Amino acid sequence: MSSTEEFAFDYALLAELTEARGVPGYEDRIREIVRRELEPVADEIRGDAMGNVVATRHGDADFEVAISAHMDEIGFMVRHVTEEGFARLDALGGWDPRVLRAQRVTIHTDAGNVPGVLGSVPPHTMDDEEREKTPEVGDVHVDLGLDGERARERVQPGDLVTMDQETKVVGDHVTGKALDDRACLFTMIEAARRLDGNESEEGGVTDGASEHDGSQPTIHFAASVQEEVGLRGAEALGVDLEPDVAIALDVTVANDVPGFSAGEHVTDLGEGVAIKLKDSSVITSPKVTDRLRQVAEERAIPHQLEVLPAGGTDTAGFQTGAGATPVGALSVPTRYLHTVTESAHHEDIAATIDLLTAALETETGEFDYSL
Numbered sequence: 552m553s554s555t556e557e558f559a560f561d562y563a564l565l566a567e568l569t570e571a572r573g574v575p576g577y578e579d580r581i582r583e584i585v586r587r588e589l590e591p592v593a594d595e596i597r598g599d600a601m602g603n604v605v606a607t608r609h610g611d612a613d614f615e616v617a618i619s620a621h622m623d624e625i626g627f628m629v630r631h632v633t634e635e636g637f638a639r640l641d642a643l644g645g646w647d648p649r650v651l652r653a654q655r656v657t658i659h660t661d662a663g664n665v666p667g668v669l670g671s672v673p674p675h676t677m678d679d680e681e682r683e684k685t686p687e688v689g690d691v692h693v694d695l696g697l698d699g700e701r702a703r704e705r706v707q708p709g710d711l712v713t714m715d716q717e718t719k720v721v722g723d724h725v726t727g728k729a730l731d732d733r734a735c736l737f738t739m740i741e742a743a744r745r746l747d748g749n750e751s752e753e754g755g756v757t758d759g760a761s762e763h764d765g766s767q768p769t770i771h772f773a774a775s776v777q778e779e780v781g782l783r784g785a786e787a788l789g790v791d792l793e794p795d796v797a798i799a800l801d802v803t804v805a806n807d808v809p810g811f812s813a814g815e816h817v818t819d820l821g822e823g824v825a826i827k828l829k830d831s832s833v834i835t836s837p838k839v840t841d842r843l844r845q846v847a848e849e850r851a852i853p854h855q856l857e858v859l860p861a862g863g864t865d866t867a868g869f870q871t872g873a874g875a876t877p878v879g880a881l882s883v884p885t886r887y888l889h890t891v892t893e894s895a896h897h898e899d900i901a902a903t904i905d906l907l908t909a910a911l912e913t914e915t916g917e918f919d920y921s922l
Contacts, residue, residue: 556722559901560741564588565725566718568733572659573641574626574711575777578602581622581736585774588740592747593772599791603784604774605613606743612766614916617794618907619865620736620801621778624729625889626692627712629658629696636702638667638693640712644779648688650890655715656693658706665705666715667693714891723821723896728744730893734883734900735800742907743772768795768916775865782832785865789857789872796839796877796920797869800907802895803827803857803882817860818884820896823853824903827880831865838920839879843910852906853898857882877920881907 555562573581584603590596593606625644632638638658651669658665658806670692693712695702718727725734768911770791775784778801803825804817818825826843828836847854857880883903886894904908 558897560904563646564740565734565737565900566727568737569718569727569729570716571733573622573624574628574656574713575623576602576643577711578622578663578776581733582774585622585736585740589645589743594742599787601784601787602776603788605788605792606772608743608746608770608772610767610769611918612768614766614768615769615771615792615794616768616775616911616914617788617792617797617800617869618719618739618742619773619775619788619797619869619913620739621732621775621784621865622732623776623779624713624733625779626714629708629712630708630709631708632703632706634699636695636697636699637670637901638695638702638706638712640688640691640693642688645889646688647890648691651688651691654891655866656712657715658693658695659711659713660706662705665695667695667712669859670694677816716891721894723898724894725897725900726892726894728891728893729831730883730885730895731802731888732800734802734885734895735903738800738883738900738903738907739772739774741904742911745904745908746770746911764917770911772915775868777867782863782865782868785868786808786872789869789876793873794869794876795916796879796912797866798839799864799866799869799878799880799909800903801864801880801882802885802888802893803859804862804888805884805886808886818855818857818882820886820894821882822839822855822884823899824906825855825857825882827857827859827864827866827882830859830863830866831861832867833878833880835866835879836877836920836922838922839877841904842882842918843879846909846913847906850905850908850909853902854906855884
């Protein structure tokens, strides 16, 4: 197992972000951390009616850059509590139902947290038809360990449900829930710190000085909401901010595991930050992509190209929100996406921080991203 002392970033903050709870529309706990970390390195910080948070560093150039990473994680909402004391759920975001059996969860109620277990039928009692049935999220229920009367007193429809999962280091990998997208939210915070010249607690930073003598653009560090249910926060931010260029940060598929051919990997862990070319929601702007690749090559930052067959990101929310906007995206390669335990290589997270920081350090507002 790698020591976190080897990590070129503040692992403690990453773990705090991934272990915090915040499903779509209810990102309050994450919002508090984001405000705490970005307020010292921003000229102003503000929120909106949806819950998006924007920390702005004002520049002297007539040019604005938006960086976006989403705060929400996939989870559930209670839709019904049975007379027997089991909670039935409605999904918030896209789950792989195969991984949900026998997992511990927390139900967040107005009176406090209630523990529960996602039910699983023992294989001994299943017939062949039940064994072969494809599981569905709608079949999931939470065993509260209470009788019906007490369960209904403590849990109500509308209560939120999140997974109980610690963030752990396994070999060279960081594993845990909600790396999607807290790993990239963390990346954005680290880049803002480095631009400000503040040294991360765990080391591995630059001095924050820009390498050019040109004007400095205004940079908006945006923590968005409700990405997992339709890129909703980013679409609002695209209209409200109207940036001249936007770069979204998210995790991406790494199928570099047994059972997949090389062509199905999308990305590989340990090969560096992924520069997105497309996903099912967006084709990134070629000139933005070219500049990100150029900066990565000039700084010798490990990187790979991402062509994602399915899945959308905040990138699309900014592309047409207030007219045509040049967009790019950086991704952290991640195994086991939308499951209980996601996994990313610490060097890929570090490379993503490095490339984002370098791209912002060298942005003068004079690049022509139009086609």
